[in-house]
Amino acid sequence: QAKLRKGGKPPLFTGEIALVTGAASGIGKACVDSLLQRGAAVIGLDLDTKIEALYDRADFCGITCDVTDETALHAALEQAVQRFGGLDMLILNAGIFPGGCPIADLDSAEWRKVMSVNLDANLALLRQAYPLLKLAPQGGRVVVIGSKNVPAPGPGAAAYSASKAALNQLMRVAALEWGKDNIRLNTLHPNAVFDTGLWTQEVLNSRAAHYGLTVEEYKTNNVLKVEVDSHAVAELAAEMCGPLFAKTTAAQVPVDGGNDRV
Numbered sequence: 357q358a359k360l361r362k363g364g365k366p367p368l369f370t371g372e373i374a375l376v377t378g379a380a381s382g383i384g385k386a387c388v389d390s391l392l393q394r395g396a397a398v399i400g401l402d403l404d405t406k407i408e409a410l411y412d413r414a415d416f417c418g419i420t421c422d423v424t425d426e427t428a429l430h431a432a433l434e435q436a437v438q439r440f441g442g443l444d445m446l447i448l449n450a451g452i453f454p455g456g457c458p459i460a461d462l463d464s465a466e467w468r469k470v471m472s473v474n475l476d477a478n479l480a481l482l483r484q485a486y487p488l489l490k491l492a493p494q495g496g497r498v499v500v501i502g503s504k505n506v507p508a509p510g511p512g513a514a515a516y517s518a519s520k521a522a523l524n525q526l527m528r529v530a531a532l533e534w535g536k537d538n539i540r541l542n543t544l545h546p547n548a549v550f551d552t553g554l555w556t557q558e559v560l561n562s563r564a565a566h567y568g569l570t571v572e573e574y575k576t577n578n579v580l581k582v583e584v585d586s587h588a589v590a591e592l593a594a595e596m597c598g599p600l601f602a603k604t605t606a607a608q609v610p611v612d613g614g615n616d617r618v
Protein backbone atom coordinates (compact mmCIF):
# COMPACT_ATOMS: atom_id res chain seq x y z
CA GLN A 357 0.00 0.00 0.00
CA ALA A 358 1.57 3.27 -1.10
CA LYS A 359 1.49 5.94 1.59
CA LEU A 360 0.64 9.46 0.50
CA ARG A 361 3.47 11.97 0.83
CA LYS A 362 3.02 15.66 1.48
CA GLY A 363 1.45 17.08 -1.67
CA GLY A 364 -0.87 14.11 -2.10
CA LYS A 365 1.02 12.13 -4.73
CA PRO A 366 1.75 8.44 -4.03
CA PRO A 367 5.47 7.66 -4.36
CA LEU A 368 6.20 5.74 -7.55
CA PHE A 369 9.95 5.44 -7.26
CA THR A 370 11.14 4.68 -3.76
CA GLY A 371 14.92 4.27 -3.90
CA GLU A 372 15.13 4.79 -7.66
CA ILE A 373 17.40 7.20 -9.49
CA ALA A 374 16.59 9.37 -12.51
CA LEU A 375 18.72 11.55 -14.75
CA VAL A 376 17.13 14.48 -16.60
CA THR A 377 18.91 16.48 -19.32
CA GLY A 378 18.13 20.14 -19.91
CA ALA A 379 16.91 20.19 -16.31
CA ALA A 380 17.38 23.86 -15.41
CA SER A 381 14.23 25.18 -17.07
CA GLY A 382 10.98 24.43 -18.87
CA ILE A 383 9.92 20.81 -19.34
CA GLY A 384 13.20 19.44 -17.90
CA LYS A 385 12.81 21.34 -14.62
CA ALA A 386 9.17 20.26 -14.42
CA CYS A 387 10.35 16.63 -14.86
CA VAL A 388 12.82 17.10 -11.98
CA ASP A 389 9.96 18.40 -9.82
CA SER A 390 7.58 15.56 -10.71
CA LEU A 391 10.21 12.84 -10.21
CA LEU A 392 11.33 14.26 -6.85
CA GLN A 393 7.72 14.55 -5.76
CA ARG A 394 7.12 10.92 -6.71
CA GLY A 395 10.07 9.73 -4.61
CA ALA A 396 13.00 9.44 -7.04
CA ALA A 397 16.48 10.80 -6.46
CA VAL A 398 17.30 13.03 -9.44
CA ILE A 399 20.44 14.11 -11.25
CA GLY A 400 19.84 17.19 -13.40
CA LEU A 401 22.20 18.12 -16.24
CA ASP A 402 22.18 21.49 -17.95
CA LEU A 403 24.43 23.83 -19.87
CA ASP A 404 23.23 26.58 -17.57
CA THR A 405 25.17 26.71 -14.27
CA LYS A 406 21.97 27.60 -12.40
CA ILE A 407 21.30 23.84 -12.38
CA GLU A 408 23.86 23.47 -9.56
CA ALA A 409 21.78 25.59 -7.17
CA LEU A 410 18.35 24.48 -8.41
CA TYR A 411 17.59 22.55 -5.20
CA ASP A 412 19.54 22.14 -1.99
CA ARG A 413 18.29 18.72 -0.95
CA ALA A 414 19.92 15.32 -0.45
CA ASP A 415 17.95 13.63 -3.25
CA PHE A 416 18.98 16.12 -5.94
CA CYS A 417 22.29 16.66 -7.70
CA GLY A 418 22.62 19.39 -10.33
CA ILE A 419 25.59 19.19 -12.68
CA THR A 420 26.64 21.77 -15.27
CA CYS A 421 27.16 19.72 -18.42
CA ASP A 422 27.00 20.31 -22.16
CA VAL A 423 25.30 17.15 -23.40
CA THR A 424 27.16 17.41 -26.72
CA ASP A 425 30.44 16.84 -24.85
CA GLU A 426 30.83 13.05 -24.46
CA THR A 427 33.62 13.39 -21.90
CA ALA A 428 31.48 15.69 -19.77
CA LEU A 429 28.57 13.26 -20.06
CA HIS A 430 30.79 10.42 -18.90
CA ALA A 431 31.98 12.45 -15.90
CA ALA A 432 28.41 13.41 -15.03
CA LEU A 433 27.27 9.77 -15.10
CA GLU A 434 30.21 8.75 -12.90
CA GLN A 435 29.33 11.50 -10.45
CA ALA A 436 25.71 10.35 -10.44
CA VAL A 437 26.66 6.76 -9.73
CA GLN A 438 29.04 7.79 -6.95
CA ARG A 439 26.39 9.99 -5.38
CA PHE A 440 23.30 7.76 -5.66
CA GLY A 441 24.64 4.31 -6.63
CA GLY A 442 23.11 3.65 -10.05
CA LEU A 443 20.63 4.75 -12.70
CA ASP A 444 17.06 3.52 -13.24
CA MET A 445 15.51 6.23 -15.41
CA LEU A 446 16.65 8.62 -18.08
CA ILE A 447 14.67 11.60 -19.39
CA LEU A 448 16.16 12.73 -22.71
CA ASN A 449 14.85 16.26 -22.70
CA ALA A 450 17.61 18.77 -23.62
CA GLY A 451 16.83 20.23 -27.02
CA ILE A 452 17.06 23.42 -29.03
CA PHE A 453 14.98 25.12 -31.70
CA PRO A 454 17.00 28.15 -32.79
CA GLY A 455 14.40 30.14 -34.68
CA GLY A 456 13.72 28.15 -37.80
CA CYS A 457 13.73 29.27 -41.43
CA PRO A 458 12.84 28.02 -44.92
CA ILE A 459 15.05 25.17 -46.21
CA ALA A 460 16.43 27.45 -48.97
CA ASP A 461 17.92 29.71 -46.29
CA LEU A 462 19.06 26.98 -43.91
CA ASP A 463 22.58 27.47 -42.68
CA SER A 464 24.55 24.20 -42.52
CA ALA A 465 26.21 25.20 -39.24
CA GLU A 466 22.77 25.65 -37.69
CA TRP A 467 21.66 22.28 -39.08
CA ARG A 468 24.69 20.59 -37.49
CA LYS A 469 24.15 22.38 -34.17
CA VAL A 470 20.52 21.25 -33.95
CA MET A 471 21.50 17.67 -34.88
CA SER A 472 24.31 17.70 -32.37
CA VAL A 473 22.12 18.70 -29.39
CA ASN A 474 18.81 17.06 -30.34
CA LEU A 475 20.16 13.82 -31.81
CA ASP A 476 23.89 13.05 -31.43
CA ALA A 477 24.02 13.91 -27.72
CA ASN A 478 21.09 11.58 -27.02
CA LEU A 479 22.80 8.73 -28.87
CA ALA A 480 25.95 9.30 -26.81
CA LEU A 481 24.03 9.40 -23.53
CA LEU A 482 21.96 6.33 -24.37
CA ARG A 483 25.13 4.37 -25.17
CA GLN A 484 26.86 5.48 -21.99
CA ALA A 485 23.81 4.88 -19.80
CA TYR A 486 23.04 1.41 -21.26
CA PRO A 487 25.29 -0.60 -18.89
CA LEU A 488 23.75 1.21 -15.92
CA LEU A 489 20.14 0.89 -17.11
CA LYS A 490 20.67 -2.86 -17.61
CA LEU A 491 21.33 -3.16 -13.88
CA ALA A 492 18.16 -1.32 -12.79
CA PRO A 493 16.24 -3.77 -10.55
CA GLN A 494 12.81 -2.77 -11.96
CA GLY A 495 14.20 -2.45 -15.48
CA GLY A 496 15.67 0.66 -17.05
CA ARG A 497 13.27 3.30 -18.33
CA VAL A 498 13.91 6.01 -20.90
CA VAL A 499 11.47 8.78 -21.76
CA VAL A 500 12.29 10.85 -24.82
CA ILE A 501 10.83 14.34 -25.14
CA GLY A 502 10.00 14.38 -28.83
CA SER A 503 7.74 16.82 -30.63
CA LYS A 504 4.49 17.03 -32.56
CA ASN A 505 6.84 17.85 -35.44
CA VAL A 506 7.55 14.12 -35.72
CA PRO A 507 4.05 13.09 -36.80
CA ALA A 508 3.22 16.56 -38.20
CA PRO A 509 6.24 18.64 -39.29
CA GLY A 510 5.73 22.33 -39.97
CA PRO A 511 7.28 24.60 -42.60
CA GLY A 512 10.36 26.49 -41.40
CA ALA A 513 11.37 23.74 -38.96
CA ALA A 514 13.41 21.39 -41.18
CA ALA A 515 16.41 20.91 -38.88
CA TYR A 516 14.30 20.60 -35.73
CA SER A 517 11.76 18.23 -37.32
CA ALA A 518 14.48 16.07 -38.88
CA SER A 519 16.42 15.87 -35.61
CA LYS A 520 13.32 14.86 -33.62
CA ALA A 521 12.23 12.32 -36.26
CA ALA A 522 15.69 10.73 -36.22
CA LEU A 523 15.65 10.70 -32.42
CA ASN A 524 12.29 8.96 -32.56
CA GLN A 525 13.69 6.20 -34.81
CA LEU A 526 16.68 5.88 -32.49
CA MET A 527 14.30 5.35 -29.56
CA ARG A 528 12.34 2.68 -31.50
CA VAL A 529 15.46 0.75 -32.51
CA ALA A 530 16.87 0.92 -28.97
CA ALA A 531 13.52 -0.40 -27.67
CA LEU A 532 13.84 -3.39 -30.02
CA GLU A 533 17.47 -4.07 -29.13
CA TRP A 534 17.19 -3.54 -25.37
CA GLY A 535 13.86 -5.22 -24.66
CA LYS A 536 15.85 -8.34 -23.75
CA ASP A 537 17.50 -6.26 -21.00
CA ASN A 538 14.09 -5.08 -19.73
CA ILE A 539 14.88 -1.51 -20.74
CA ARG A 540 11.75 0.32 -21.90
CA LEU A 541 11.90 3.42 -24.06
CA ASN A 542 8.91 5.60 -24.88
CA THR A 543 8.47 9.03 -26.44
CA LEU A 544 6.21 11.92 -25.56
CA HIS A 545 5.24 14.27 -28.36
CA PRO A 546 4.20 17.68 -26.97
CA ASN A 547 2.90 20.40 -29.23
CA ALA A 548 3.60 23.95 -28.08
CA VAL A 549 4.42 24.25 -24.36
CA PHE A 550 4.47 27.95 -23.63
CA ASP A 551 5.90 28.13 -20.09
CA THR A 552 9.38 27.27 -21.38
CA GLY A 553 12.49 29.03 -22.62
CA LEU A 554 11.63 28.12 -26.23
CA TRP A 555 8.75 30.61 -26.24
CA THR A 556 9.35 34.35 -25.81
CA GLN A 557 6.36 36.68 -25.66
CA GLU A 558 7.49 38.12 -29.00
CA VAL A 559 7.45 34.70 -30.73
CA LEU A 560 4.09 33.91 -29.16
CA ASN A 561 2.57 37.20 -30.36
CA SER A 562 3.87 36.73 -33.87
CA ARG A 563 2.70 33.08 -34.16
CA ALA A 564 -0.75 34.00 -32.87
CA ALA A 565 -0.95 36.91 -35.34
CA HIS A 566 0.21 34.61 -38.16
CA TYR A 567 -2.88 32.44 -37.60
CA GLY A 568 -5.17 35.43 -37.01
CA LEU A 569 -5.77 34.36 -33.41
CA THR A 570 -5.44 36.12 -30.07
CA VAL A 571 -2.64 34.81 -27.86
CA GLU A 572 -5.18 33.06 -25.63
CA GLU A 573 -6.89 31.43 -28.63
CA TYR A 574 -3.52 30.34 -30.00
CA LYS A 575 -2.43 28.79 -26.69
CA THR A 576 -5.55 26.62 -26.57
CA ASN A 577 -5.86 25.93 -30.29
CA ASN A 578 -6.48 22.20 -29.99
CA VAL A 579 -9.39 19.77 -29.79
CA LEU A 580 -9.76 19.99 -26.01
CA LYS A 581 -9.19 23.79 -25.92
CA VAL A 582 -6.60 23.41 -23.16
CA GLU A 583 -3.16 24.88 -22.69
CA VAL A 584 -0.62 22.07 -22.22
CA ASP A 585 2.01 23.29 -19.74
CA SER A 586 5.37 21.83 -18.75
CA HIS A 587 3.85 20.32 -15.58
CA ALA A 588 1.40 18.25 -17.66
CA VAL A 589 4.23 16.92 -19.83
CA ALA A 590 6.38 16.14 -16.78
CA GLU A 591 3.61 14.29 -14.95
CA LEU A 592 3.10 12.07 -17.97
CA ALA A 593 6.87 11.51 -18.25
CA ALA A 594 6.91 10.38 -14.60
CA GLU A 595 3.97 8.04 -15.16
CA MET A 596 5.74 6.59 -18.20
CA CYS A 597 8.55 5.55 -15.85
CA GLY A 598 6.09 3.97 -13.43
CA PRO A 599 4.15 0.69 -13.24
CA LEU A 600 1.38 1.83 -15.62
CA PHE A 601 3.94 1.61 -18.43
CA ALA A 602 5.63 -1.61 -17.20
CA LYS A 603 4.51 -3.45 -20.33
CA THR A 604 4.89 -0.62 -22.84
CA THR A 605 7.93 0.13 -24.97
CA ALA A 606 8.56 1.97 -28.27
CA ALA A 607 5.34 3.94 -27.76
CA GLN A 608 4.77 7.47 -28.98
CA VAL A 609 2.30 9.38 -26.86
CA PRO A 610 1.03 12.80 -27.92
CA VAL A 611 0.49 15.39 -25.18
CA ASP A 612 -1.08 18.21 -27.14
CA GLY A 613 -4.78 18.57 -26.33
CA GLY A 614 -5.54 16.73 -29.57
CA ASN A 615 -4.53 18.32 -32.84
CA ASP A 616 -5.28 17.92 -36.53
CA ARG A 617 -4.23 14.26 -36.52
CA VAL A 618 -7.42 13.42 -34.59
Ligand code: NAD
Binds near residue numbers: 401451
Ligand atom coordinates in the same frame (compact mmCIF):
# COMPACT_ATOMS: atom_id res chain seq x y z
P1 NAD B 1 13.84 25.26 -22.47
O1 NAD B 1 14.70 26.12 -23.34
O2 NAD B 1 13.03 25.90 -21.40
O3 NAD B 1 14.72 24.11 -21.82
C1 NAD B 1 15.76 23.49 -22.50
C2 NAD B 1 16.91 23.30 -21.51
O4 NAD B 1 17.93 22.55 -22.17
C3 NAD B 1 17.54 24.63 -21.06
O5 NAD B 1 17.66 24.67 -19.65
C4 NAD B 1 18.88 24.64 -21.76
O6 NAD B 1 19.90 25.32 -21.02
C5 NAD B 1 19.18 23.15 -21.86
N1 NAD B 1 20.14 22.85 -22.91
C6 NAD B 1 20.16 23.33 -24.18
N2 NAD B 1 21.25 22.87 -24.81
C7 NAD B 1 21.92 22.09 -23.94
C8 NAD B 1 23.14 21.36 -24.00
N3 NAD B 1 23.89 21.35 -25.11
N4 NAD B 1 23.53 20.68 -22.90
C9 NAD B 1 22.81 20.71 -21.77
N5 NAD B 1 21.65 21.39 -21.64
C10 NAD B 1 21.22 22.08 -22.72
O7 NAD B 1 12.89 24.52 -23.51
P2 NAD B 1 11.81 23.36 -23.32
O8 NAD B 1 10.65 23.73 -24.14
O9 NAD B 1 11.60 23.01 -21.90
O10 NAD B 1 12.54 22.17 -24.11
C11 NAD B 1 12.73 20.90 -23.57
C12 NAD B 1 12.46 19.86 -24.65
O11 NAD B 1 11.09 19.90 -25.03
C13 NAD B 1 13.25 20.06 -25.95
O12 NAD B 1 13.75 18.81 -26.39
C14 NAD B 1 12.21 20.59 -26.91
O13 NAD B 1 12.52 20.27 -28.25
C15 NAD B 1 10.99 19.84 -26.42
N6 NAD B 1 9.72 20.43 -26.85
C16 NAD B 1 9.39 21.69 -26.46
C17 NAD B 1 8.19 22.24 -26.88
C18 NAD B 1 7.77 23.64 -26.50
O14 NAD B 1 6.87 24.19 -27.13
N7 NAD B 1 8.39 24.26 -25.49
C19 NAD B 1 7.34 21.49 -27.70
C20 NAD B 1 7.70 20.20 -28.06
C21 NAD B 1 8.90 19.68 -27.63
